[in-house]
Each structure stands twice: as C-alpha cells, then as structure tokens.
Amino acid sequence: MIRIDSVTKRYPDGTVAVDRLSLEIPDRSITVLVGPSGCGKTTTLRMINRMVEPSEGTILLDGEDIQRQPVTTLRRSMGYVIQNAGLFQHRTIVDNIATVPRMLGWGKQKARARAAELMERVGLDAALAKRYPYQLSGGQQQRVGVARALAADPPVLLMDEPFSAVDPVVRKGLQDELLRIQDELGKTIVFVTHDIDEAIKLGTMVAVMRTGGHLAQYAPPAELLSGPADAFVEDFLGGDRGIRRLSFFPSARLELTSDPVIPLDATAEQIAAPDAPYLLVTDADGRPLGWSAPRDLVAGDIRPERLLSHGRPFVPGTDSLRVALDCAVLSPTGWAVAVDTGGRVTGVVSQATIGEAIRSAHAAGRDDEKVAG
Amino acid sequence: MNVLNFVNAFFSDSAHWQGYDGIPARLGEHVRYTLEALALAAAIGLPVGLVTGHYGRGGNALSLVATAGRALPSFGLLVLMTTLLGFGMLPVMIPLVVLAVPPILVTTYEAMRSVDPSPVDAARGMGMHESRILFQVELPVALPLILSGLRSAAIQIVSTATIAAYVSLGGLGRYIVDGLYQRNYEKVVGGATLVAVLALVTLALFWAAARAAVSPGVRRS
Amino acid sequence: MNGFLHDFFDIPSDLQHSWIGLVGLHLREALLPVAAGLLLALPIAQLCIRFRWLYPPVLGITTVLYAVPSLAFFVVLINYTGQTELTVMIPLAVYSLVVLVPAIVDGVRSVPQETLSAATAMGFGPLRRYFQVQLPIAVPAIIAGLRVATVSSISLVSVGMLIGNQGALGNLLHDAQIYNRPELTWNSVITTALLAILVDALLVLVRVLLTPWMPSGTAGRKQAPALKDAAR
Numbered sequence: 001m002i003r004i005d006s007v008t009k010r011y012p013d014g015t016v017a018v019d020r021l022s023l024e025i026p027d028r029s030i031t032v033l034v035g036p037s038g039c040g041k042t043t044t045l046r047m048i049n050r051m052v053e054p055s056e057g058t059i060l061l062d063g064e065d066i067q068r069q070p071v072t073t074l075r076r077s078m079g080y081v082i083q084n085a086g087l088f089q090h091r092t093i094v095d096n097i098a099t100v101p102r103m104l105g106w107g108k109q110k111a112r113a114r115a116a117e118l119m120e121r122v123g124l125d126a127a128l129a130k131r132y133p134y135q136l137s138g139g140q141q142q143r144v145g146v147a148r149a150l151a152a153d154p155p156v157l158l159m160d161e162p163f164s165a166v167d168p169v170v171r172k173g174l175q176d177e178l179l180r181i182q183d184e185l186g187k188t189i190v191f192v193t194h195d196i197d198e199a200i201k202l203g204t205m206v207a208v209m210r211t212g213g214h215l216a217q218y219a220p221p222a223e224l225l226s227g228p229a230d231a232f233v234e235d236f237l238g239g240d241r242g243i244r245r246l247s248f249f250p251s252a253r254l255e256l257t258s259d260p261v262i263p264l265d266a267t268a269e270q271i272a273a274p275d276a277p278y279l280l281v282t283d284a285d286g287r288p289l290g291w292s293a294p295r296d297l298v299a300g301d302i303r304p305e306r307l308l309s310h311g312r313p314f315v316p317g318t319d320s321l322r323v324a325l326d327c328a329v330l331s332p333t334g335w336a337v338a339v340d341t342g343g344r345v346t347g348v349v350s351q352a353t354i355g356e357a358i359r360s361a362h363a364a365g366r367d368d369e370k371v372a373g
Numbered sequence: 374m375n376v377l378n379f380v381n382a383f384f385s386d387s388a389h390w391q392g393y394d395g396i397p398a399r400l401g402e403h404v405r406y407t408l409e410a411l412a413l414a415a416a417i418g419l420p421v422g423l424v425t426g427h428y429g430r431g432g433n434a435l436s437l438v439a440t441a442g443r444a445l446p447s448f449g450l451l452v453l454m455t456t457l458l459g460f461g462m463l464p465v466m467i468p469l470v471v472l473a474v475p476p477i478l479v480t481t482y483e484a485m486r487s488v489d490p491s492p493v494d495a496a497r498g499m500g501m502h503e504s505r506i507l508f509q510v511e512l513p514v515a516l517p518l519i520l521s522g523l524r525s526a527a528i529q530i531v532s533t534a535t536i537a538a539y540v541s542l543g544g545l546g547r548y549i550v551d552g553l554y555q556r557n558y559e560k561v562v563g564g565a566t567l568v569a570v571l572a573l574v575t576l577a578l579f580w581a582a583a584r585a586a587v588s589p590g591v592r593r594s
Numbered sequence: 595m596n597g598f599l600h601d602f603f604d605i606p607s608d609l610q611h612s613w614i615g616l617v618g619l620h621l622r623e624a625l626l627p628v629a630a631g632l633l634l635a636l637p638i639a640q641l642c643i644r645f646r647w648l649y650p651p652v653l654g655i656t657t658v659l660y661a662v663p664s665l666a667f668f669v670v671l672i673n674y675t676g677q678t679e680l681t682v683m684i685p686l687a688v689y690s691l692v693v694l695v696p697a698i699v700d701g702v703r704s705v706p707q708e709t710l711s712a713a714t715a716m717g718f719g720p721l722r723r724y725f726q727v728q729l730p731i732a733v734p735a736i737i738a739g740l741r742v743a744t745v746s747s748i749s750l751v752s753v754g755m756l757i758g759n760q761g762a763l764g765n766l767l768h769d770a771q772i773y774n775r776p777e778l779t780w781n782s783v784i785t786t787a788l789l790a791i792l793v794d795a796l797l798v799l800v801r802v803l804l805t806p807w808m809p810s811g812t813a814g815r816k817q818a819p820a821l822k823d824a825a826r
Contacts, residue, residue, distance in 0.1 A: 049498055075500030084497030090513035090588035100499050131591030158498070376670060443742070446749040446789035449783040452767040456776045532663040537755070549666050553756065558673060565666025572661030
C-alpha cells in the first residue's frame with residue numbers, strides 16, 4: 001500500500017502545489033487523482049517516484065519511507081507512463097520496451113523476449129517490433145509506453161494523463177485495454193487525469209483535488225456520484241450524475257417479461273393473447289426483428305420490413321442499469337429488449353419497471369452508506 | 374586568361390606535385406591544422422555545450438562567450454598572437470580555435486535544449502542516471518544538430534587556416550600568399566581551388582558521418 | 595600611460611586616415627556588403643519558399659561559396675576589380691548572402707500554417723500577407739542571421755589588408771610590423787572586436803524594438819518547476 005501522509009509541496013517562489021495531503025492508495029487497484037489544472041495532481045504523482053521531493057510529510061511504500069532507498073532503485077520498481085508516451089525516437093519499439101530490464105542487467109535476448117511478450121499483452125502487432133516510434137500512430141505509441149512501464153513487472157504503475165493526447169475513440173480503446181490488463185495483472189495503479197468521466201470509468205477509488213493542492217473528496221466513483229462532498233465536487237462532476245451513477249448498478253436483477261414476445265410465424269391467438277400495446281417479433285433463432293402494435297399484425301403474414309425498429313438491446317448480465325434505461329428511452333415503444341450473449345431475446349422490460357429498479361437500487365445504496373457510516 | 378585556365382595550368386604543372394611545396398605536402402599540412410584545431414575546439418565546446426544544454430542553464434553566459442569569440446577578428450588575432458608568442462603552431466591554433474568554438478558551443482547547447490522533454494522525463498521516471506539520460510536519451514536525438522555545428526566549424530577552419538601562411542606556416546594558404554606576392558595568379562587560383570575542394574570533402578565526410586551515426590528513428594522523424 | 599595611449603591612437607600617416615576615419619571605413623566595408631547581401635537574400639529566399647525544390651540546390655551552391663577562403667576570393671577578384679574596396683566587399687556580400695538565405699527561409703517557414711491560413715481567411719493577399727504576417731514573425735530568425743553575417747563581415751574586412759591595404763582597421767596590422775609598433779596590432783584587434791560587439795548589441799536592440807510581442811529574456815525557455823526539481 002502507498003500511504004501519503006500530510007504531504008506538502010511548496011516551491012521556492014512560494015506557490016503551494018500540494019497542501020497537507022493525506023491519501024491511502026490500496027494495493028492491486030486503480031486509484032485516480034482527478035481535478036482541474038493546477039490542483040497538484042501531477043505533483044502528487046511525481047512525489048511518489050520522487051521526481052518531485054515533498055517539502056513536508058512522508059510517503060510510505062509498504063510501510064517504508066520512500067526516502068530510504070536510492071532514488072533510481074525506487075523508480076525502477078515503479079512503471080511510469082506519461083502523456084505523449086515519451087518514447088525514445090532513436091530506438092526501435094522492442095528496444096524502447098526493453099529499456100528498464102536492460103538497466104536492471106537482463107541479457108539482451110531475455111529483455112527482447114520479454115518485450116515481445118508485452119507487445120502482445122498490450123495488443124500490439126509483433127510486426128511493429130523493429131519499427132521506430134515515428135512510424136506508429138498516437139494510440140500505438142501510448143500502448144508502447146504502457147508496455148515499457150510494465151516491462152520489469154513492477155508492482156506499482158504511475159500514469160500521468162496517459163490518454164489525454166489521443167482522440168476519443170482511441171482513448172476509449174486504451175481505457176478498455178487498461179482495465180483488461182489490470183484484470184490480468186492486478187497492479188497498484190495511480191492514475192492522473194483531468195477528465196472526470198475517465199476517472200469514474202477507471203477508478204476503484206477517485207481522489208478529487210481542487211486548486212491549491214487540497215483533497216476535496218476521496219471515495220469510490222459510485223459514492224462520489226451519489227454524494228458529492230461539496231459544491232466544488234458537485235460542479236466538477238457535471239450534470240446528469242444521477243444517470244451516470246446508474247452505470248454502477250447491474251441490470252441483472254431487472255424483472256423481464258416474455259409475454260409480448262412472439263415468433264415470426266405466430267398464430268392469431270399468440271398475437272391476440274398478450275395484454276400489451278406492442279409486441280416484439282423474433283426470428284426463428286429468437287433474435288429480435290422489431291416491434292409492432294397487435295392490430296397491425298396478420299397471422300402468417302408478418303413482414304419484418306414493416307416492423308418498428310427494436311432499438312439497441314442490452315445484455316442483463318453484463319450491462320448496467322444505465323444501458324438498460326438508455327435502451328428503453330431510445331426504443332420507439334418505451335420498452336427495452338434484453339438479449340443473451342448470443343443475441344437471442346430473453347425478455348423485454350418497460351421504462352416503468354426500470355424506474356422501479358432504480359428506486360430500489362438507490363434505497364439499497366443508502367442502506368449501504370448507513371452501514372458503512 | 375580566365376580562372377579555369379589558371380586552374381588547369383596549376384594542376385598540370387608537375388612541379389606542383391612534389392617536394393615540400395608540393396600539393397600532397399601542403400594538403401597534408403592543411404588537414405593537420407584543421408584536425409588539430411577542430412579537436413581542440415570540440416574538446417572545449419562539446420562538453421560545455423552538452424552539460425549546459427542538459428541542465429538548461431547558462432544559456433545567456435554561453436551566448437556572450439560565443440559573441441565575444443565571433444567578434445575577435447581571426448586575422449588580427451593571428452598577427453597579435455605571433456607578435457606575442459613568436460612564430461609557431463600555437464599562434465595559429467589560437468585564432469582557429471577561437472573561431473571554431475562558438476558554432477560548436479552554441480549549436481550543441483541549442484541541440485540539447487531542443488530535445489523533446491517528455492522522453493527525458495520518462496527516462497528519469499524509469500530510474501535512469503543523469504549521465505545515462507544525457508548520453509543515451511538526449512545525445513542520440515541531438516546528434517544531427519551537433520554534427521551540423523561541428524561541420525560549420527570544420528568548414529570555417531578549413532577556409533581560415535589559409536591565413537597560417539601569412540605567419541610563415543605551411544598549408545594550402547602558402548600558394549595563395551606566395552602567389553599574391555609573386556603576382557602568380559595561377560598559384561593563387563590553384564590554392565583556392567584546393568581549399569574549396571577540401572571544404573567540399575569535409576562536407577561529404579560529415580554527411581557520411583551523419584548517415585552512419587544518426588539513428589533512422591531520428592533521421593526520419 | 596599617457597604615452598601608451600598616445601601611441602595607441604597615433605595612426606601612421608601612410609594609412610591616410612585618423613583612428614575614427616579607419617573605424618568609419620571599416621564599418622562601411624563591412625556593413626555595405628551585409629546590406630547588399632540582405633537585399634539579394636530576401637527575393638532568393640522568397641523564391642526558395644515558393645518553389646520548394648529550389649531550396650536544396652541553392653543551399654548546396656551557397657555552402658560551396660562559403661567554403662571558398664576569403665583571401666582566395668579577394669585575390670581572384672583583383673583580376674577583375676583591381677586592388678579596391680569593391681574587391682573586399684563583393685566576397686563579404688556573398689558570405690552574407692550565404693548566411694542570410696537559410697536564416698530567412700527557416701524563419702519564414704517557421705510561421706505556423708494556422709497563422710497563414712488565418713491571414714488568408716481574413717482576406718490578406720499574398721504580398722500583404724508576406725509583409726504584414728510572414729516577415730514580421732520571421733524577424734527574430736532574420737536578425738539572428740544578420741548578427742552572424744555582420745560580425746563575421748567585420749572580422750573579415752581585416753584580411754583585405756593583404757591586397758594592397760584595403761583592410762581598414764586591418765591595415766594597422768601591416769603598419770605594426772613595418773614600424774615595429776605592436777600597440778597598433780592591439781588597436782586593430784580590440785577596435786575590430788569592440789565594433790563587432792557594438793553592432794551585434796545594436797542588432798539585438800533592433801530585434802527587441804521590432805518584436806515587442808516576444809517574451810524578454812529569450813535565451814532558454816522557462817522550465818516548469820517540477821521538471822527542474824526532477825533534474826537534481
């Protein structure tokens with residue numbers, strides 16, 4: 001565990017970048033430092049690997065003061081990823097990744113083999129190994145940066161706005177990749193960003209910092225969204241945080257009904273039986289084709305092209321309540337379609353039912369908070 | 374007679390190809406002066422430029438030194454040094470080194486300063502020692518510019534080493550100074566041609582050195 | 595001391611000039627070529643910018659010209675222009691040209707593309723854009739080139755002494771030897787160096803006046819305190 005204990009960073013000109021900050025960073029999880037520019041989040045990160053020395057206070061790594069080991073030894077035990085990757089343009093990709101192992105005295109062959117393994121782990125084509133950084137896209141370069149930081153298998157990974165210089169689509173890919181890698185490797189990651197959405201997506205714990213180096217709130221993302229500590233945090237989280245909080249509730253417990261679901265070859269009775277304003281027609285494999293009012297359907301002559309779009313379906317086991325609600329809102333009938341991972345319809349759910357689930361989820365959340373408090 | 378006739382006459386005279394005043398001997402002397410002066414200037418300019426550039430300090434002091442160095446007239450300095458030190462290599466080396474240090478110093482400093490700071494930051498964060506950052510991260514990227522500084526210093530030395538002849542030393546300047554006093558333009562033009570060719574060869578050598586020493590990752594980006 | 599100072603400024607009569615006269619002559623021989631070089635360099639540089647393919651060969655030719663030693667240049671020219679000032683000034687103009695063309699090309703090219711597009715979008719014609727946007731932004735680079743050209747020009751004039759005393763302050767070097775008066779050598783070197791430094795400082799001043807938008811203290815960009823901290 002990394003423990004930051006009332007740390008202050010004051011520069012000779014008098015500016016205070018970080019002000020008596022205390023933070024406990026749990027092992028094997030992603031802790032995100034987020035805040036506007038000038039809030040001291042990067043300074044805090046750089047104090048952990050002593051790129052910046054604190055003016056006051058101590059930082060403990062597994063109970064030991066980080067000042068007590070040589071600075072290069074400390075840094076080599078922590079991966080470091082920065083914005084724009086900071087690759088060495090005169091070295092090939094494989095040699096970039098092998099940098100730290102080589103510094104630690106590994107043989108060239110072993111270091112390169114390790115580099116090749118990491119390229120695969122971060123999703124880089126092995127054909128890129130002999131290329132130079134300028135031949136790679138921004139997203140690829142950032143993957144190399146992550147691979148390079150992981151090369152010596154350090155227990156701690158420090159990431160300073162690693163994804164802010166790439167476009168939103170690539171950024172989303174990199175974020176998903178990081179979550180996947182973290183699932184496999186379980187590193188202690190400290191991640192700095194100014195993007196609150198990124199913080200909420202990636203963080204197990206999120207530390208919101210405010211200008212002047214003060215900690216505004218330190219909480220898991222769902223808690224942050226439900227109970228911002230003050231007006232600053234609330235403002236920083238932005239609007240629709242209620243909706244965004246739904247991302248943290250699973251949709252698995254939604255009560256689905258398959259009554260209004262009928263096959264393409266439905267009989268007149270099947271069409272007439274359900275007491276529903278709309279029916280969902282599925283194909284022979286059970287995949288959704290579209291919605292229709294019962295009176296517009298003729299048994300034996302249901303034409304898929306005349307049906308209303310079924311919208312985007314959700315997968316109850318994987319998707320959150322937010323996705324389910326989104327599907328219902330976007331559906332022309334106000335009903336969301338649930339499918340299994342194979343795309344077969346498992347049922348439908350109305351906006352009203354989802355609303356009911358949200359209310360009970362909130363109530364459960366409040367109970368949890370009471371217990372925790 | 375035009376210049377080309379002079380050149381032709383100079384190079385086809387077999388007397389110009391042998392003895393202590395022959396082309397091989399004078400060329401050898403000229404190359405020796407150039408290499409010695411360049412080595413001395415590099416020994417001063419490179420370390421100072423690399424270290425100040427790495428730490429990003431002393432830029433103002435450097436530009437003052439460079440301006441002062443450039444302001445000293447080479448020819449006047451040569452005559453002055455000869456008056457002070459008598460005839461010999463030292464009074465020739467001093468103005469040549471004074472001439473060559475500013476371009477080496479300033480370009481090396483600028484080259485180091487223009488290196489993208491983010492790889493340096495990454496290297497430091499990985500736990501690289503400062504000396505290793507200088508030589509393995511910054512220097513390879515700064516190399517093309519540093520070589521261009523050395524190149525312009527070398528060209529200036531080649532061209533200016535001709536004045537050594539004025540204080541009775543050898544080198545290709547002999548042909549120019551002697552030719553001037555003997556009103557022998559054939560000799561002057563021949564000497565000038567040799568100096569220009571030597572300068573071109575120097576250019577070519579630096580081009581080849583850059584090809585060989587600069588990483589393709591730096592050259593192409 | 596007074597005796598030394600007296601000797602120091604006692605210029606032999608064969609030079610036909612007082613010390614101040616020599617300084618004036620020296621500046622004339624050094625600065626006129628730089629001005630001529632600048633006048634020639636501007637259109638050549640503009641052509642190199644307009645037609646990109648032109649730049650590499652122009653750069654090659656100028657580098658070769660730069661490699662011709664000044665003394666050789668002077669001597670060859672005697673055949674055509676005699677032992678005159680012009681013989682000294684032509685090579686100096688060529689050297690200035692050689693230094694200035696790349697300086698101007700790089701300076702003008704360093705103007706960001708967005709700035710140019712913005713100017714065009716606001717309705718600047720090509721000529722207006724060149725004089726009101728490109729040239730002013732390139733001023734620092736051009737003046738950097740002018741500084742190198744001027745200082746080396748001032749230094750090189752002295753060599754003109756070798757071709758029939760056309761070296762202005764350099765002629766003192768000759769007289770110092772004939773009359774065995776070493777203080778004249780000192781005078782030549784110190785005066786020339788001071789002239790160069792003075793003109794250089796003047797050019798810096800011009801740059802500061804012409805580019806009020808540049809942050810002062812140009813040497814060394816300000817580093818983030820965090821970066822400095824890590825460099826320890």
